[in-house]
Amino acid sequence: MKIILLGPPGSGKGLFAQFLQDDFGIKKIATGDILRKEIRNKSKIGKKAEKYVSKGIYVPDKIVLSMIKNKIRRIKNFTLDGFPRTVKQAKFLDKVIKVDKVIHITTNDKNVIKRIANRLQCGKCNRIYNLITIKPRRKGICDICKGKLYIRSDDKIVKTRLNVYKREIKPLIIYYKKKDVLEKVNGNRHFNLVYNDIRKLIK
Ligand code: AMP
Numbered sequence: 001m002k003i004i005l006l007g008p009p010g011s012g013k014g015l016f017a018q019f020l021q022d023d024f025g026i027k028k029i030a031t032g033d034i035l036r037k038e039i040r041n042k043s044k045i046g047k048k049a050e051k052y053v054s055k056g057i058y059v060p061d062k063i064v065l066s067m068i069k070n071k072i073r074r075i076k077n078f079t080l081d082g083f084p085r086t087v088k089q090a091k092f093l094d095k096v097i098k099v100d101k102v103i104h105i106t107t108n109d110k111n112v113i114k115r116i117a118n119r120l121q122c123g124k125c126n127r128i129y130n131l132i133t134i135k136p137r138r139k140g141i142c143d144i145c146k147g148k149l150y151i152r153s154d155d156k157i158v159k160t161r162l163n164v165y166k167r168e169i170k171p172l173i174i175y176y177k178k179k180d181v182l183e184k185v186n187g188n189r190h191f192n193l194v195y196n197d198i199r200k201l202i203k
Pocket of ligand 1: 009031032033035052053054056057058059060064081082083084085089154161
């Protein structure tokens with residue numbers, strides 16, 4: 001099954017993709033995580049991507065499209081978190097795979113800002129935590145891989161990222177509505193309730 005999670009930063013896409021991987025073995029593929037790793041490794045892609053990621057704007061398709069194509073090739077079941085972000089990316093994806101479900105997680109700005117202010121991520125396995133709702137057992141340490149938790153530097157510019165998201169999301173929603181693969185989930189609730197809905201949709 002090939003699933004896409006759409007939603008603003010802080011809507012829980014990464015968390016739910018992780019849950020789907022843990023519960024059903026559906027691989028989480030997050031373009032943001034891939035880009036951050038490239039940046040950490042100071043690779044050619046990372047050096048090019050850094051100036052966009054640090055400003056909260058989208059990395060050019062020239063970099064992202066080939067990166068995602070290489071990742072999804074030969075994987076049967078996956079959830080995409082953070083891709084596609086534009087109609088152009090969605091059209092590209094349609095040439096590579098057949099998308100089964102697109103789940104749009106709606107969240108209001110207040111919740112997004114609150115969640116991001118409390119978000120932590122594991123530098124090793126990319127698992128997501130929250131200082132209020134999903135606390136790690138040991139402060140600053142990932143429960144699963146014992147990696148160090150960090151605050152994403154671009155989480156400090158959440159308003160810019162929200163504006164960029166809002167500009168691009170409407171045409172993308174229309175695109176998937178027309179294809180009849182779109183489902184909507186109210187992401188303004190406790191993460192357990194949101195995840196329950198997502199689980200029902202993919203069964
Ligand atoms: P995320 O972890 O999904 O919030 O992504 C973090 C940052 O990575 C974004 O603000 C963009 O700069 C970049 N990025 C991630 N996915 C994409 C994409 N599909 N297209 C362009 N830029 C992306």
